[in-house]
Amino acid sequence: MTVLALEHIDAGYGDTAILHDISLQVERGEIVVVIGPNGAGKSTALKSVFGLLNITAGRVVLEESEITNTPPEQVVRLGVCYVPQTGNVFVNLSVQENLEMGAFVRSDDFRPRLDEIYAMFPDLAEKRRQPAGSLSGGQRQMVAMGKALMLEPKILLLDEPTAGLSPKYRGEIFQTVKAINATGVPILMVEQNAKQALGIADRAYVLVDGENRHTGTGPELLADQEVARMFLGAKG
Amino acid sequence: MWEFVNFYFIPGLVLGCIYALGALGISLTFGILRFANFAHGEIMMLGAYFTFTIMGLTGWHPLVAALPSMALAALLMLYLDRQFFRPFRDSPTIMLVIASFGLMLMIRSAVWVFYGTQSKPLLRGFQRPTQYLDGAIQFPDKHLWIFLTTIVIMLAIWYLLTRTKIGKAMRAVSDSPELAKLTGIPVETVIRATWIVAACSAVAAGVLLAIDSQLDSLMGFKMLLPMFASAILGGIGRPFGAVLGGLVIGVAEELSAYPWIGVEPLLNPAYKTGMAFAIMVVMLIWRPSGLFKGRVF
Structure with a gap:
């Protein structure tokens, strides 16, 4: 079953179109990775799902219903959570308060969920009273993901979760992404670290200049000559 | 020694409490709405003035009459936000x-139309200081009310900001409005809550100031600096930093008139408001983020 689909999207800021006829799909239980060179429109594609920029053609479908150009506050309520690349935690709020804010739109008792999140991220449980701004980059990413998971979302959108992290933390974040996915949450993730990301991806899309270039399973793209030349060789 | 406590330190703390309550509202609105609200005073x-009218109608104590005034001021503030600030969001x-300057x-002017420009007392009659510690420490009861009211309001706002959902959301919006939106926090609701808190704390500060001195249509303006x-x-945007800042400035203003050297006041009491200005200038030069790392733009 398809959880999220972008169908032939044109989108951009104001009149400047960045995405041209982009199509992406995330099926239930999948990790889908979007890679591509800088400026290819990877992050823009995520933002367009979240109503952060204007879609001029095509549509976004969440499960059965169309959510094209729905404002972010409502997209959250529909069960889509988005973790931006930077500025993704409230630095002056404690770890626990960040998680509570993640559950803001919930009106039921979210304490069991809080315990589950702490079980998933034991490091955070220890630091629950500390301001999120005092944590390391990797731990902040965990807070940001934990905060998004408080809603038990239908799908999680991650914008370059490993950007700016040391290799050690990068591996940890990819493991975490896999662990989150294992709890049944489909993930659509934009990544720069193409090789590692493809390693955990069920399927992947390569975007170039705001257009779909390649699509395939993780291993297929890892084996693809052109993809290898574009990202993997250069990256080392 | 006791003279120092009774005539300089305690009045300084009282003034500081009033500054603290006022500054708290300014800092809170600044943190969430990102502008300096000149209409706060x-x-x-x-x-x-609302409290004065309600006292005239009911004969209630000013601190009781202040409660309906807070409700009125909060409603008015929500209306003013809609008319004056929301179009500029x-x-x-x-x-x-x-x-906000125009609104001020x-x-x-509206107060001048309805109440005139004359200042008037909120509490009538002279209050004899109550003596403590065999008369060593003495201050009027109204100073005790000012302390206690300030403490109660501070605790209430602290509880709101750190223990309630809407209060935490206020801090979240102050932290990052963009992320708050992505998280699904209804920013307009948070803004309304902020205006209610700001209006209530402003009314409290105004009533306490009128109790301490008198009703004066320029009192808010004089408090702005x-x-x-x-x-x-x-640290602007740090409500509890503002509270400490208010206490420090209140005490500093009063102590500046103490005869530290010789028998004359160190600074002519007429100039004591200059202390606030001096502290502000020094802070802006030396450490614009304030004692608690507020925002700097």
Whole structure:
């Protein structure tokens, strides 16, 4: 079953179109990775799902219903959570308060969920009273993901979760992404670290200049000559 | 020694409490709405006048009459936000500042129309100081009320900001409005809550100031400088920094008139408000983020 689909999207800021006829799909239980060179429109594609920029053609479908150009506050309520690349935690709020804010739109008792999140991220449980701004980059990413998971979302959108992290933390974040996915949450993730990301991806899309270039399973793209030349060789 | 405590330190703390309550509202609105609200002092003044009217109608004690005044001021503030500030929500900050400046002049003029320009006492009669410790420490009961009221309001606001969902959301919006939106926090609701808290704390500050001195249509305006100085000293956008800033500035103003050298006041009491200004200038040069790392733009 398809959880999220972008169908032939044109989108951009104001009149400047960045995405041209982009199509992406995330099926239930999948990790889908979007890679591509800088400026290819990877992050823009995520933002367009979240109503952060204007879609001029095509549509976004969440499960059965169309959510094209729905404002972010409502997209959250529909069960889509988005973790931006930077500025993704409230630095002056404690770890626990960040998680509570993640559950803001919930009106039921979210304490069991809080315990589950702490079980998933034991490091955070220890630091629950500390301001999120005092944590390391990797731990902040965990807070940001934990905060998004408080809603038990239908799908999680991650914008370059490993950007700016040391290799050690990068591996940890990819493991975490896999662990989150294992709890049944489909993930659509934009990544720069193409090789590692493809390693955990069920399927992947390569975007170039705001257009779909390649699509395939993780291993297929890892084996693809052109993809290898574009990202993997250069990256080392 | 006791003279120092009774005539300088305690009055300084009392003044500091009033500054603290006022600065708290300024800092809170600044943190969430990102502009310096020049009309804050007028809401203080207006709240004191509302209280005066309610006292005249009911004969209640000013601190009781202040409660319905808070409700009135909060409703008015929500209306004013809708009419004056919301249209400028996505405009450059300076437009909001100018709008608040205009609002300040309008509120003051309206008060002149309805109440006249004469100052009047809120509490009638002379209050004899109550003696403590065999008369060593003495201050009037109204100073005790001012302390206690300030403490109660501070605790209430602390509880709101750290223990309730809407209060935490206020801090979240102050932290990052963009992320708050992505998280699904209804920012307009948070803004309304902020105005309610700001209006209530402003009314409290205004009523306490009128209890301490008297009702005066310029009282809010005169408070603006020390309140902004307090907010900057504490780190703008840090409500509890503003409280500390208010106490420091209140005490510093009173102590500046103490005869530290010889028998003459160190600074002529007429110039004591200059202390707030001096502290603000020094902070802006030396540490614009304030004692608690507030925002710097």
